[in-house]
Amino acid sequence: MQKLKKSRKKMTPQEHIQSVLSKTLETLGFETIDPRLLLLEKPKQENFGDIASTAAMNLAREAKRAPRVIAQEIIDHFEIDPFYIDKIEIAGPGYINFYLAPACLQAMIADIRRAGENYGKSDIGRGQRIQLEFVSANPTGPLNVVSARAASVGDVLANLFSAIGFAVAREYYVNDAGRQVKLLGESLAARYLTALGRPTPVPADGYHGDYLNHLAMQIIATRGEAFLAMAEEERDNSLGEMALEHMLQRHRKSLETFGVHFDVWFRESTLRESEEHLAILDRLKSSGHTFEKDEAVWFRSSEFGDEKDRVLITSDGRPTYFLVDVAYHENKYNRGFDRLIDFWGPDHHGYIPRMSAALQALGHPKEKFEVSIIQQVNLLRDGRQFKMSKRAGEIIEMDELIDEVGVDASRFFFVDRRTSQQLDFDIELAKEEGQNNPVWYVQMAHARACNIFKKALEKGYSTSNLKDTSRLTDDYELALIKKLIEFPETVAQAALNSEPHRLPGYLKELATALHRFYHQNIVLIDDEAIRESRLLLTDATRQVLKNGLALLGISAPEYMAKLDSVEEVEIG
RNA sequence: GCGCCCGUAGCUCAAUAGGAUAGAGCGACGGCCUCCGGAGCCGUAGGUUGUGGGUUCGAUUCCCGCCGGGCGUACCA
Numbered sequence: 222m223q224k225l226k227k228s229r230k231k232m233t234p235q236e237h238i239q240s241v242l243s244k245t246l247e248t249l250g251f252e253t254i255d256p257r258l259l260l261l262e263k264p265k266q267e268n269f270g271d272i273a274s275t276a277a278m279n280l281a282r283e284a285k286r287a288p289r290v291i292a293q294e295i296i297d298h299f300e301i302d303p304f305y306i307d308k309i310e311i312a313g314p315g316y317i318n319f320y321l322a323p324a325c326l327q328a329m330i331a332d333i334r335r336a337g338e339n340y341g342k343s344d345i346g347r348g349q350r351i352q353l354e355f356v357s358a359n360p361t362g363p364l365n366v367v368s369a370r371a372a373s374v375g376d377v378l379a380n381l382f383s384a385i386g387f388a389v390a391r392e393y394y395v396n397d398a399g400r401q402v403k404l405l406g407e408s409l410a411a412r413y414l415t416a417l418g419r420p421t422p423v424p425a426d427g428y429h430g431d432y433l434n435h436l437a438m439q440i441i442a443t444r445g446e447a448f449l450a451m452a453e454e455e456r457d458n459s460l461g462e463m464a465l466e467h468m469l470q471r472h473r474k475s476l477e478t479f480g481v482h483f484d485v486w487f488r489e490s491t492l493r494e495s496e497e498h499l500a501i502l503d504r505l506k507s508s509g510h511t512f513e514k515d516e517a518v519w520f521r522s523s524e525f526g527d528e529k530d531r532v533l534i535t536s537d538g539r540p541t542y543f544l545v546d547v548a549y550h551e552n553k554y555n556r557g558f559d560r561l562i563d564f565w566g567p568d569h570h571g572y573i574p575r576m577s578a579a580l581q582a583l584g585h586p587k588e589k590f591e592v593s594i595i596q597q598v599n600l601l602r603d604g605r606q607f608k609m610s611k612r613a614g615e616i617i618e619m620d621e622l623i624d625e626v627g628v629d630a631s632r633f634f635f636v637d638r639r640t641s642q643q644l645d646f647d648i649e650l651a652k653e654e655g656q657n658n659p660v661w662y663v664q665m666a667h668a669r670a671c672n673i674f675k676k677a678l679e680k681g682y683s684t685s686n687l688k689d690t691s692r693l694t695d696d697y698e699l700a701l702i703k704k705l706i707e708f709p710e711t712v713a714q715a716a717l718n719s720e721p722h723r724l725p726g727y728l729k730e731l732a733t734a735l736h737r738f739y740h741q742n743i744v745l746i747d748d749e750a751i752r753e754s755r756l757l758l759t760d761a762t763r764q765v766l767k768n769g770l771a772l773l774g775i776s777a778p779e780y781m782a783k784l785d786s787v788e789e790v791e792i793g
Numbered sequence: 794g795c796g797c798c799c800g801u802a803g804c805u806c807a808a809u810a811g812g813a814u815a816g817a818g819c820g821a822c823g824g825c826c827u828c829c830g831g832a833g834c835c836g837u838a839g840g841u842u843g844u845g846g847g848u849u850c851g852a853u854u855c856c857c858g859c860c861g862g863g864c865g866u867a868c869c870a
Contacts, residue, residue, distance in 0.1 A: 313813035
């Protein structure tokens with residue numbers, strides 16, 4: 222015990238291995254500038270140990286020596302601290318596998334509980350400012366399910382970046398200028414006039430959805446015939462303005478209900494008013510990146526990898542959407558962001574090269590601007606895709622989906638798949654209260670952990686001043702701890718790779734590990750020492766589940782609704 | 794036609810710098826267990842990673858051709 226305490230260091234097993242590995246590589250004279258050299262991975266199979274390093278294989282090319290020979294050298298010089306490491310082995314083409322000692326695993330429980338809700342956080346970002354722009358749906362209709370997916374993914378990724386020390390801003394770009402708003406006004410005017418007995422067709426390329434009908438009725442109820450006598454242009458403008466603000470309010474409300482809050486709602490019109498797009502045009506012109514052809518002004522985007530050049534000013538003198546969008550992104554940089562991440566819909570992927578080209582032409586490093594495409598969503602019922610309404614303009618609204626399956630399930634399902642994949646969203650599964658539903662399964666794990674403590678109190682067991690974790694020796698117990706200590710790395714990798722789907726994947730695994738442990742070992746047994754250790758493990762697991770669910774923006778319930786008995790459910 | 798994304802077990806998906814015997818869950822089959830809250834445990838079956846080449850000591854991963862799916866290909870937004 223004495224020795225144990227003495228060698229106890231404020232390091233996780235991973236940090237310890239990286240630190241000793243780094244020292245070892247230096248001793249052996251290897252260049253260790255590339256931090257990736259110290260990356261650790263989890264062996265594919267359990268019997269390959271707990272943590273693996275690929276350093277030897279990655280050094281092999283440069284050193285022109287066999288990976289296994291290098292691995293052997295590393296092992297020979299690696300100073301083993303028995304508190305952390307049981308043994309080290311070479312395996313396969315040159316892997317170095319580490320087997321962790323139970324003592325350091327047991328000690329991690331205290332670390333996790335001490336860190337509490339900060340467990341999983343880090344300072345990798347060092348306060349770097351990063352902006353995420355997502356959803357940014359046109360304010361011409363209600364939000365659809367792809368917007369809901371974008372909202373979930375963007376929000377969770379923002380949470381992840383924030384957790385690892387970046388200063389994150391969430392921003393929504395409002396397209397409140399240009400042709401579509403004009404069309405919106407004309408469409409609403411048509412509904413309004415029709416409702417007041419002057420049948421007027423909605424423009425062919427206008428917006429035909431029912432929501433404008435409802436809005437027209439609403440306007441009649443509050444403002445009566447006030448717009449009837451106006452000149453057509455004035456009426457279209459006024460109603461367009463009203464429709465825009467109405468839709469915007471709806472978007473805001475849908476998103477707030479969904480738990481997604483934007484720091485900035487940036488309006489396109491402000492750029493046009495301040496003529497920032499014209500300043501951008503001048504800069505591109507004076508730096509020689511433009512030319513004139515057929516009375517239009519073009520940007521030589523093909524010089525930066527785009528497949529063709531793009532128009533900035535049309536032949537009749539109007540700025541294109543693209544030019545204003547470039548100005549918008551320049552505006553973001555001017556506000557001091559170090560890095561921009563955009564989420565766009567699948568129909569905009571062809572737009573990436575030109576935006577990237579423009580920002581490069583304006584002097585921004587290519588890697589400072591990143592776009593993720595959020596692929597489409599197929600809604601399934603009982604495993605079958607159900608047809609969206611055939612009528613033009615009808616969509617499955619985000620609000621309808623959230624109403625039916627709830628915020629928690631929606632958010633989890635939307636983030637559960639990598640964004641580059643189309644998502645099949647099974648509505649019935651999302652609503653299911655049972656183990657097949659991953660959201661339920663993870664939340665149940667949290668509720669279970671809470672329940673064990675509730676039960677312990679009922680049985681008169683003390684749950685305070687618990688300290689000793691030395692009785693955690695069983696395979697299921699150790700497996701659970703190993704899963705717990707993966708959490709910080711999972712959070713970091715999910716953020717840095719823009720792959721938020723890793724988080725729900727991890728939580729499913731963690732929940733499985735807890736359920737297994739639970740079924741294998743009774744926590745509340747008579748043996749006080751064992752009970753103490755298991756209670757501590759249960760509590761640490763509860764904490765990590767809670768932290769993970771918080772990052773997903775999902776509730777961590779302390780109990781689940783009963784399946785078959787309608788027991789008293791207390792509220793409050 | 795051209796460009797981009799995707800194609801992994803019956804289904805839904807993984808595979809962390811090009812690295813180990815391509816892994817989970819669900820479903821199927823056989824057997825256990827059912828105890829703190831509703832299920833977990835052991836085992837079996839299931840793959841030429843769409844296909845054909847190439848680079849490499851090593852390719853699901855990189856390159857080229859082909860097949861299939863999605864999206865784009867506007868002086869629209």
